[in-house]
Amino acid sequence: MDRFKMTRSTLATLLISLREQYEKTPLEIIEDALDSNDPLQQINLSPLLIKISKLKPETAGLSINEIANLGNLLEYAMVTSTAIQNWVKRDIKELIGAPMHGKKYSIDQAAILFIVEDLKVVLDFESIRKALTMVFNNPADRSDDIIDPVYFYKGYADIFCHLYKQDLNDQLEKRIEAKVQQFILSLNIDPIHHEKVKKLLSISVLSIFSSCFHSKAKSLMQKTILES
Template sequence: MKTFQCNRLMLSQVFTLLRAGTIDECFSVIKEANDVGLNEQIGLLSILKKFKRRGNSTYGFSLNEIATIGNQIEFAGVTSTAVANWVKRDVKDLIGSPLNGKKYSIDQAVIILIVEDLKMVLDFDSIRKVLSLVFNNLEDRHDDLIDPVSFYNGYAFIYDKVSQTTLGTSDKTRVEKEAHKYIEDHCTLQPQEQEIVKNVMVLAIFAVHASAYKMRAHHYLQTTLQMGD
């Protein structure tokens, strides 16, 4: 099976289109973002093709499918075993039981991917606390301060926009301004609620950046060790 990496912005667009029931447009987004033929048997594409064959507008993901997608995201990497442990133990109250039969909903899948990003810099207790401030009732997305897909799209969009430069202390204000603007454009919230979402979004952006640094450092480690062989 051919492998490829997808960035979070592209993936968030795919989730948005799936939620809107426009699955055909998902293939166009993937083709535009990646030099890959749509006939390739690639994890994300295979999952989307399966959805299309079924002709069901309500999409659900197995834990294996969520792990497969997670492994194709740049600077990320999950296993089915790890995801199973998260939903059964570490973030059980945050994810809940599968909402689409035995499958997890789009929002649940996205929350799992958000957890994957945040665990680079936070323990699971902290992840539960901050995400519970943003996402409320598991079975009712209407009481969220911002829905999971829009939140994921927000920090993916901002990370993509600012990732061409090093995210240091001097960039903190820029990232906060970008997050504040995104929230104002996509949500109707009270000032305190805006601040909560902004802070968690900025946290997620820096967590992804930390993952990028970790992966790059690991690359140099492996390259150097190979030189010694």
């Protein structure tokens, strides 16, 4: 099960199917994700996914541990239940509200937590609160939201998957690799060290891209706050 990862688009679709009637059941969405992850390998459902696949839209709720464990199945993410506890008790308490299903959080609340997980990479919690309260209002009443939290999550998840998977991922990494290889060949380095140097150079280039996108996201956030 350690090899299994799902995209944010898959998780967003799963959340929608847990909250309302959808064209596919939660189990079908999970099975599709398992198949696309590694079609040649049979991967058994974890207890968490089995439990989630049986939830009914009218009563679906997720505990903090379940949200964290589900988040850890995502690509490029690392979620801890301790961090989520801190968010709901302190950092985004007013944004997330109290658990809607006893001690469990609603699907909308879970979606907001996954959104926060993504935004915290580039924004501080004060900025996150300001940003999300522009579109998500009273946590106890989703009818006054400008956009539904789950569909907000699915929207940017789908855009990322489309751009990164189809455009940036292959093209960017191939172009970096080609440029790095070209640079290495121009140097007097023993071929036995080429692969090691190539990987470290690629990591360095990707790090700059990360910093660049980080900076652009923060700049756009500041502009958004000033214009609100």
